[in-house]
Amino acid sequence: MGLALCPRRQSWKKRALKISSSSVEQLLRQPLPKFRAVLLHGPDNGLVRERSRILVQAAAGTPPDPFQVSDISATEARKDPALLIDEAATFPLTGGCKVIRLRDVTEQDCKTLKALLATQLDNVLVLAEAGELRGKSALKRLFEDADDAAAIACYQDTTNAINHFIRTFCEQHHLEVTPSALDYLVQHLGSDRMVTRCELEKLVTYMGENHSIGEADAVAIVGDSASHSLNSFAVAVADGSDEHIARTWTSLRLQGTTPVQALRATLRHFQRLHYVVTSAALGKPSNISMKSLRPPIHFSVREAFQRQVGIWSADKLGRAMLILTEAEAHCKKKGAVGEVATNMAFLQIINAAKKIKKDAAPLHH
Template sequence: MTALKAHEVARFVTRPDIADGIFLAYGPDAGLVRETAQRLIRKLSGDDPDAASIVTLDGATVDADPSILAVEAKTISLFGGKRIVRVRGAGKSLVMTLTELRDNLQGAAIVLEAGNLPPRDALRALVEAARNGRALPCYPDSDEALQTLIRETFNQQGIRVDADVVALLREILGNDREITRRELEKLSLYAATSKQLTHEDVLLLCADNGMMVIDAIIDAAAGGHAEKLELALNRALSSGVDPQRLLAMSTIHFANLRRWRTEVDAGKTPRAVLDGQRPKPHFSRAGALEQQLRLWSDNALATASARILQTTGDTRRRPALADAGLRRALLAICMMAAAH
């Protein structure tokens, strides 16, 4: 019986202990399941992958005609290369056919991809019990594994990253390996010439993170960081972020600061005020928000809020001036913060 642990799968794929057999990659991380199957197939293909005979079947096709799997597995390669049959979306309908094949594979390898299978699942149980079967569990990356993947990806490309890029990507990326790979490939391509990747690059390029871009702009303005504000605004506006959205989010932010400032004036520390919020502000912004609560008085926050509301009204009446109006308003607020 061979049932690998999740942490053993990566090592197994680089050095499988059998070349012929039934391999089952399964788990809730569909991206990692696909990647594991692909890496295993490359390894099983041997020194001459072009000579390998690789057939890919869809689970639904095999469900409709289970015998097709046996036919493909037993077909001799015309060029003498390794015979590999890959089945995507494998299910329990394959159990009978695999039971007949497992002891008579004639040099072929069958690589199955499946979802999250419980221990008593018939397909998983068959593969784990087979002498020439290997079950490869694919579970979402741990924080440590994801950070290692990020570092290794950039190191292999010779790309230098800002100190906080790895932690930032860990917060941005989910636990689907396919999505993670796609985002890392995009960032690597972007930095292929400069060999440098900054915090701002990540915020700009990771598509689903518009709020993080907006937070960076607002925190630069409210914190009095003019250079960061200019850089963040240039990148956001050039990539199509709506100025009205930025103004609306700025309005909300300064309204929150006024509400929190009231608690600070009543005797609470900025950290205690932020810790008491529900939902609690993201930990990556805690330092910036504390600084802002120390910088701004209620009167100053009221002035900043009024400036944003005035700009919002003006730019709605004259949309062509939205970019310029937004820049002037946030720069003015930034100068107020810097003067404190």
């Protein structure tokens, strides 16, 4: 059953409709309360575009009928305030629902969109695509409070969401993915939904007639210089290496690495350390535990990893993991809060690493 889109104007009123992130994927594919307008907003621009595409297809078919869809930039609409209303009043040559997709919307477009939503128009769906909006955004309130409208937030995927998306994507393409390959893909994807999809589509092409994705396949397609730099950065954090951290962090930021990606890579490193340390406490030799890790420890950091296993305790590793997890949660907040929280988290762990190294160093008389 498709979405209940493009309704004729209804007389009923509703309370503010803000679709939660936990239910949005299901709601996009099942009948929704009838609405004529949807605001898609958030820091994950790729997810904004993907959800917009799903709604366009639900209203105008797959592939969408080009006569039914109008793509307009907010810049164009600002130059001609009547453009949106004129476009909405134009009936598609082939009939059906008219879809207006307005790209790059900001707070300054609130007045224009308010006028459009107040217009008596039948069989029209307006999709407004915006970036991250502040908590008390007038634009969000407009869509949440208006009749027949809704707001959908598009945040960066959580680890569980990335895992689910990759597995679902592979199933749709009749591909199996090994646990180690899945772990690698989850660690290296997820900062932007469209980037994740493009990388997986490249992987599908690469696999050809082979229907089982192994870790080597994932590394061959998704692996890049930033991946190794992220790993080196995480190792440097656990080592308390100021100079290496500063140099690598600058390089990663220039490559477009987000704070969330850096936090996740560092968390993954500490989780691996924690596994080896706790296994050793239970009697399993650390070298055996290290060999069992997937993906394998890169030869360039193997010595540092072994050294860190010898000086970090399970309790301190647990505390470091908690700091990183809390910092990622802060990254979902508005503005520079996430950036500050990320820097503070790394600084706390680096200082702890320095103290741990100092305490573990042999005394010289």
